[in-house]
Amino acid sequence: MNSTILFTAGAKGGSGKSTAARFLITYLRELGAEPLLMDLDDENRTLSRFFPEALSVEIKKKSSHDVLVQTALTGNHPLVLADLKAGTGRDVLEWFLDVPFEELRASQVTFVCLGSITSSPDSVQSFLNWVGELRDQVSYLVFKNLKDGETLPDYEDTHEAIRFRKQLNPVHVTIPRLDEEYQTELERLNLTISELIDSDQLQENLSARGKPLGDILPQLLLRARLRNFQRRIYQQLDDAGHLFFPAQKQKGSGIAHG
């Protein structure tokens, strides 16, 4: 059975790794996939806040990450999504360097690295540090998060980033800037956009998963705006389908594993 491990990468905090993971999870669920969620961010537990069903993995030592591969090898979960913490940097990266990618590929286990880039040069640099080590062993899905600015000069115009884009063919998804008020409210209430707009309990002021919606979010126009916002992201994720479901090769880019 095929298994794909999706993991967030990059040591820079606040670059939108967990936000990207959230969109990806709700997108995959909308497609009927049920990714196994693993929260390896033992400092913030952001993923668990939004998805309480996520497994919280205690990171005591480097080998704690073995659980990722062990879970994938059982074959019970076609998709495993792991949210790694910011600042894990070298330790986790070194764990990845021990992973026998070739062997796992033979066992139908593949890896997709989820990067999140903002206008901060550090976010680009820390992600490219990972790329420099992982090279073509994994596929890449890069979220361009415009929360801090519309332009990403360190991703668009630098030698290192251009080489990465040309040689490793990442799939790109742009996350437009969301109004701060909505963003803060969603964060405060631990809500995904999907939970809000799919709610059939608006009369009771509850999200699709029974969480309270507060005062601002149930407004009709706001929900319409958020629905459009999410649709724009989902449309882009459609082009990355071949990364999540390797059996179903689609048009688009991505690394063809030999």
Added chain:
Amino acid sequence: MSGWPFRSKLAPFEREIAELRRQRPPVSYRQIVQRLKEQHGIEVTINGVFAFLRTRRKWDRRAAAGRKRTAPQEVSHRRPAPSAVVTNRPGDSNQATPSRKLFNYTYSNTYNLTRLTPEEKVALEKRLDEERKRQP
């Protein structure tokens, strides 16, 4: 020894005390106090020795930062100016004198992204496209 200007009675033994503390394991302050009393007849508290060495270390740090080791009455208690810890970048025309350098910072190609001009960017993209076409 003390008087005006004040000078510590430990000053003549500075080198000796420093040597004792430099040993590994260092001679304890308590033992230094005993030794000073036995060998030189000087009565001093443990805290007195500690404060004496701490002051000398401060003077030495200032001396390393390019200032002359000053006599006690000339010692300024102000914190060192921020410029003393500013890193020196290669190519800076207004470099501090070598004695003022606390550490050097070297630009690293690994950790600094190289921004390209639009022309350089187009050229690189073209070159990478060609390389890719050549690959089987």
